[in-house]
Amino acid sequence: MLDVVNIRNDFQILKTGVIYLDSAASSLTPEPVIEKMLEFYRGYRANVERGIHRLSQKASDELLKARRKVQSLINAGSDSEIIFTKNTTEGINSVANGIEWNKGDKVVTTLLEHHSNLVVWQRAARRSGLKLELVQPDKEGLFNIGDFERAIDEKTRLVAVAHVSNVLGSLLPVKEITKIAHTRGAEVLVDAAQSVPHMPVDVRALGCDYLAFSGHKMLGPTGIGVLFVGEGLLKSLEPFCVGGGTIEEGGLEDYELGPSPARFEAGTPPIAEAIGLGGAVDYISKIGLGEIEKHERGLMEKMYSGLSGISNVEVYGPSDPKKRAGILSFNVEGMGPHDVAAILDNTAKIMVRSGQHCAMPLHTKLLNRPNGTVRASIYVYNTKEEIEKFIATVDEISRTLA
Ligand SMILES: Cc1ncc(COP(=O)(O)O)c(C=O)c1O
Numbered sequence: 187m188l189d190v191v192n193i194r195n196d197f198q199i200l201k202t203g204v205i206y207l208d209s210a211a212s213s214l215t216p217e218p219v220i221e222k223m224l225e226f227y228r229g230y231r232a233n234v235e236r237g238i239h240r241l242s243q244k245a246s247d248e249l250l251k252a253r254r255k256v257q258s259l260i261n262a263g264s265d266s267e268i269i270f271t272k273n274t275t276e277g278i279n280s281v282a283n284g285i286e287w288n289k290g291d292k293v294v295t296t297l298l299e300h301h302s303n304l305v306v307w308q309r310a311a312r313r314s315g316l317k318l319e320l321v322q323p324d325k326e327g328l329f330n331i332g333d334f335e336r337a338i339d340e341k342t343r344l345v346a347v348a349h350v351s352n353v354l355g356s357l358l359p360v361k362e363i364t365k366i367a368h369t370r371g372a373e374v375l376v377d378a379a380q381s382v383p384h385m386p387v388d389v390r391a392l393g394c395d396y397l398a399f400s401g402h403k404m405l406g407p408t409g410i411g412v413l414f415v416g417e418g419l420l421k422s423l424e425p426f427c428v429g430g431g432t433i434e435e436g437g438l439e440d441y442e443l444g445p446s447p448a449r450f451e452a453g454t455p456p457i458a459e460a461i462g463l464g465g466a467v468d469y470i471s472k473i474g475l476g477e478i479e480k481h482e483r484g485l486m487e488k489m490y491s492g493l494s495g496i497s498n499v500e501v502y503g504p505s506d507p508k509k510r511a512g513i514l515s516f517n518v519e520g521m522g523p524h525d526v527a528a529i530l531d532n533t534a535k536i537m538v539r540s541g542q543h544c545a546m547p548l549h550t551k552l553l554n555r556p557n558g559t560v561r562a563s564i565y566v567y568n569t570k571e572e573i574e575k576f577i578a579t580v581d582e583i584s585r586t587l588a
Contacts, residue, residue: 188473188481194567196469205536205572210352210380210513210543210563212402215466219405222465223458234457235431235448245457252464253447259467260397261388262414266446269413270460274379275302277398277413278346280450281375282306283426289315291343294334294372296321296358297552298351301544303377307346317341325552326504327354334363342372349381353545353561354503355486355513357381364393373419379403383470383565384511385479389414401459405566406466410459413450420446427452470566478566482512485564485573489514492577498584502553515543515559518580520587523560526580530560534579538562 194200196216206214226248232241234249253265262268271277293307297320311318319337323329338345345367349360364374375396381387382397383404389397396419401410415423425432425443429452434444443449470478487507494501498519504510518526527540541558542549550556562576 188477188566190481190567190569193473194569197567200567203535205534205568205575207562207564207568207572207576208537208539209383209403209565209568210561211539212408213383213405213565214567215405215407215462216469218469219407219462219465223407223462226458226461233454248461248464249455249457252460252467255464255467255471256412259387259471260382260412260414261390263390263417266420267414267417269415269447269450270455271398271411271413272409272456273400273402273411274377274398275306275411277396277411278303278306278375278377280413280426281344281346281396281398281415281423282310284423285343286422286424287314287316287343290317290341292317292319292339292341294319294321294337294342294345294367296323296329296347298323298327298354298356298545298548299346299348300352300377300379301546302379303346303348303375304547316343320547323356323552326509327351327356327502327552328504328509329358331359331362331366334366338366338370338372340370342367342370344373344375346375346377348377348379349387350384350511350513351503351545351548352380352513353515353543353548353559355510355515356504357509357511360394361392368393380511380513384475384482386475389416395419401463401466404463404466405469406463407459409456410463412463415446415450420449423450425450425452429453473566481566482564482568483507485568485570486510486512486514488570488573489562489564489577492573493580496577496581496584498587499580502559512564513561514563515561516580517555517559518584518587521583523558526560526583529583530576530579533582534575536576536579 230244234246373395376394378399382399397414402408433441435442502515523540530536539561
């Protein structure tokens, strides 16, 4: 079992008495990860891949180690498939801008996507004449696989889906979707922003072609993310940013791109952040993603049954705990989501997110809640007692209107 008391000792912010239920927006960062970044600044602060002196060599070694840690975390076949980005959004944009589209190509995505996996495709449709089709889930955010069978046709170039909904917490059948897409000749991009931090994710088992996630949601620093690109696509995907570090040969009029990952990482990378992400991978791996998933599932069952038991609280997402991750959105009848969030903070130091969570179509078309929802999301440092306090506070808030 996960030792939550010990884990909490690594998070200074928790010592201020806050109850942090906003990890889906951004997680907290433990001391060993902060230390790992300070080690770079204090001990070997230099550029990477650009110097033969010892500091540059050490920085380059540490960057490579971080890349290999990420490779192992998601079971990628080689470290050249791991491209450091700024965040999930940049990773998805890199794919949208790196594929050479033909007019009439089709992209299939879903109605529950975060804007980072929707607006990107809407823009590509606008610019390149793509056809976009959105598969619709049921009210709980669960899909009928037959709807993907119907939507993915021989014109489909790419299927771009979330692994876990950032509003409903529902799990998407990514492996099954990938199988269908590949039989029809389409590639698959997985937005893993809400899965990689919380459960074992294996790109080879999923079979996906691209997978994007963010360091700041998995105990790492801000400003660093990862785009996995399968070996077979590394040459055909055009980097959307070129310059220092990306080329093999350069002349007066032309250039030749070098191998991955350098070809995709133009300019000086976020070195401290990448090394910090490596530290976060170590931290998570030491606890074990299976243990993290189990811990969150236990807390989520408690949170779901507690909130659903309050008469004027409406809870969204799957009722079956096996079909959801540690994200729960809800509304208190007669009260705006921002008001509920502000009261939770002001009265009990409970941090949640409120609004549309960058998922407007989901709120307007699926939930019919244009003002949004309140979202509580959990992670490795949350406790049973915090969830109990949260439920009791929402209960009190709901009674103020009764
Ligand atoms: C499912 C999902 N996709 C993409 C993103 C965008 O992540 P970032 O802001 O780190 O690029 C988020 C962030 O909340 C998310 O939850």
